[in-house]
Amino acid sequence: MNILFVGIGSIAKKHIAALKHLGVEATLYALRSSRQSEPYPGVVDIYSYDELSQFHLDFIIISNPTSEHAATIRRLMHFQVPLFIEKPLFADCKHDDIVAYIKQHRILTYVACDMRFLDALRFVHDYVDARYDQLKINEVNVYCGSYLPAWRPGIDYRTCYSAIPELGGGVHIDLIHDIDYVYWIFGQPSNSYAIWRNVSSLGIRAYDYANYNLEYPTFCVNIVLNYYRCDAKRTMEIIFDDCTWTLDMLKNQVTDHKGKVVFQSEQQGSETYVAQMAYFLSLLKKKQTMSFNSSEEAYQV
Known part of the structure; x- marks a missing residue:
């Protein structure tokens, strides 16, 4: 399995810990904004969207600042790869076209509100x-x-x-x-x-x-x-x-x-991250195109 992270801060590290807890065997990539960015152990750094065509990605985790979500999703949605998006979906409600594109092309999205697993x-x-x-x-x-x-x-x-x-x-x-x-x-x-x-x-x-x-x-x-x-x-x-x-x-x-x-x-709070990752992986295994907190639902919220 190949997983790309866009944003490798504290939240991304919780998702990495959840993947490890579940015993997922995967190559982890991180799209970095600078070659001076501090590397994260076990994660392969890449520096351009253009490099993504070299990889078969199973899904992408978007965990950069909320203000960057819309631009990031706009760049990634054309790859039509499942998207695991850290909450909230966007910083504002001006992106109807993104939500419509994802719905039209039946791209699996899950907006990570882990408290739903408490x-x-x-x-x-x-x-x-x-x-x-x-x-x-x-x-x-x-x-x-x-x-x-x-x-x-x-x-x-x-x-x-x-x-x-x-x-x-x-x-x-x-x-x-x-x-x-x-x-x-x-x-x-x-x-x-x-x-x-x-x-x-x-x-x-x-x-x-x-x-x-x-x-x-x-x-x-x-x-x-x-x-x-x-x-x-x-x-x-x-x-x-x-x-x-x-x-x-x-x-x-x-x-x-x-x-x-x-x-x-x-149940401890960190276990919600494990539960939601297990849920998302089950959707991938079943080749589902809809989650219980899709980009369309999260946009309504």
Whole structure:
């Protein structure tokens, strides 16, 4: 198997670790922007799109900055090779032609929202999906807050793409997991409203706060995202008629309003990367042309 990486930063290294964990025998290539780029062990560097015609690539992992995704996919889609695209798909919604081309040519794409493979989140998804017509949901509240300076120890957070709007930084894009799983569980809302602000003392230009309200026929979802919460919290609260469930992503568990544990998993966060890679490889093996988070669906999100 031959796999190309476009972008070989911290996220790409998680995907490499997942491939190794799964025992995948592959030659790994990386498309580098400079011959002075630091090599990564076990990865063959190439320096031009023109070189790609020399290789039979089984799939391509796009894990460069979000701001570069559109241009990268535009260059690669004509090879008609399956694309594993790190979230989010794009930095903006101005690329209808790319999505249309991929759909027309039936190119397999998967946008890597690994939280869809978190056990507790999958439990809630499956529960709601099986009973959607019978459940009475009154309200859903989603919260994701963490401290950007603690994300990458030893690195000035103000120099990372998360803090720089031109690179696709900002909570409204960077923390798209929480919008994505709401879409995955409850479907596309009928209306949406958003507030994006820069309100903290982090000293960055990217948005550090976002608040969304999504309208569904019988309930609303409120989503709050931020970069400045020192005590990390990532939860979803679903208020049913007869009880309230709280899904704690950091604990990988679901509890009810009485504190009873409804679901608990010992799965570690890094295991979601292994699970999603196994899922994508299964699509390749079956020669599928559609994933459960294709470029078309991710573009809607």
